[in-house]
Amino acid sequence: MAGVAEFLVFGVTGQQGGAVARALLAEGRKVRGFVRDPHSDKAIALAEEGVELATGDLFDRPSIERAMAGIKGVFSVQTSSPSGRVSDEQEVSQGKAIADSAAATGIKHLVYSSGGAAGKGHTGMGHFDSKSQIEAYIRSLPVPATITRPASFMEMMMLPGMGLNTGNFTFFIRPQQAMQMIALHDLGRINAQILCHPERYAGKTLEISGQSITGDDLQREFSQAAGRIIRYQRFSDDLLASNDFLRKLTELVDNGVVAGSADIPALEREFGPMLTLAQWLSGPGKALFENALNAPETGIALR
Template sequence: MKEDKRPILVFGATGRQGGAVAEALLKARWPVRAIVRDIAAPKSVALRQAGAELVEGSFADLDTFRAGMDSAHGVFSVLPANLSETEEVRIGCGIADLAAESGVAHLVYSSGASSGDTPTGIARFDAKPRIEAHIRWLPVTATIIRPMIFMDMLINPAFGLSEGRYTFFLRPDQSMQLIAVEDIGKFVAAIFADGIRFSGRTIKIASDTVTGRQLGEIFSEAAGRPVIYSRFADEVLAANSDLGQLAAILDNGPLADHVDLAAMREINPEIISFRAWLATQRHQAFDALIGSDRTSHSA
């Protein structure tokens, strides 16, 4: 990387996505400015020690981000998952407006693979296409990424791993695509490195494809004992609107779409499979659910 590269301003830098992006950019020798709420917090201090410049800012006052965008090459925008739909739209559009006003060369917005033309009825999903539409209207070079389902989200007590089973939304032979959060950072670093190629594009990104049956097999292998896979019963999905909506999105909605993993590897040659991720990346969360007698397996 040339030494005269201008910095990338990274939102959510102490969180999962933003942290992965900051790490990947620093590894690629981009100067990173990290938006943080508290510069004295341990994660903020770790970012500074890794080489990032810290910028203190608050979503309550978007104007605090203006100085961070001064002379920046790019902005990576990702928002917390706990915002209301109204707040998410306000903040997401406001960050994009500031990027356009500041004249940054490239805005990368992390949306979601559930985004589409038809509302899902789930607020955290339906805010994102509204932000996407606003970004496309602005005079700024932008790339929108839509990460598929996070691998981390599958390691959830609600799905029954502690009981030797895994109950999820997929039928046994139905497939879905997943992404490792670490891979999001690598995709974003590749996008900033080749802005002309990715200018104006909206890209779904994924690391692996798995079926329901394969989930049972992978969990069994990682646990060292059988984990029985099943789909939520139809009556359970019918009785719980949130579960039913998620199943519908996987059955016939945006999450039913699959991206070409070969094309993903062209952008990020290091994409990681769910089997490899489970074996090497998230031992503690998985071990806590399946017990201490886990047998280690290599990917």
């Protein structure tokens, strides 16, 4: 494939890949985005912003290798089973296919976006343990790689069913229990900086997070941003008893695996200031927050 792009971004029409591609473009770097459908609205919007499109599918290995021609650095991310679009095994095979392709084509730097719960032993949650497997596989290959492990996204709190529209927001943590989170904007610019400086980061694994946030913080900041009281409470015992997925995740928050262990002050020294929840709510998250406040009532839809 001809072209001048330096970086290939997978998942470019999605949350993480989109944030990474836009952060690279903001640095004046040339980006190729891997898309399944170059005619989708998101792909067209990216092309208009300057992203060169490579069409392919993560189940089609030759299309991955073709997209890597002439590329210096690759950003790898996959969807996971809570999305309902892949199994845990498919996530692993897609992550390995990108890594194998990077090795086969002599890519000089692979950045794999894993998850905060990876590398901390078996969790019993398929979409966390899948990431530990992909990490281990990447480390076994002769490809210079950086692994980033993002905390939960602030954006995840805007998914339907958490109660912002009812004035009673529910989430995993207790009112005074802290959990680390990151705004996609920060995730994008940190991974972009890592892609731009392989000599500094290759071989490292970085836990990345922007803020440590309690339930009380959520109540205060959501209420402030909404201009009305939004009460905070942890998911009810009844809900946790009836929903295996949420109960297991809540247990992993309580035992620290999902609560996050990033050294945020060190990250800020390295990458600059992270968005606070208040800044995110009045900036990149404003439209999502307003939609969530005005959404019709529905069930929980976490991923």
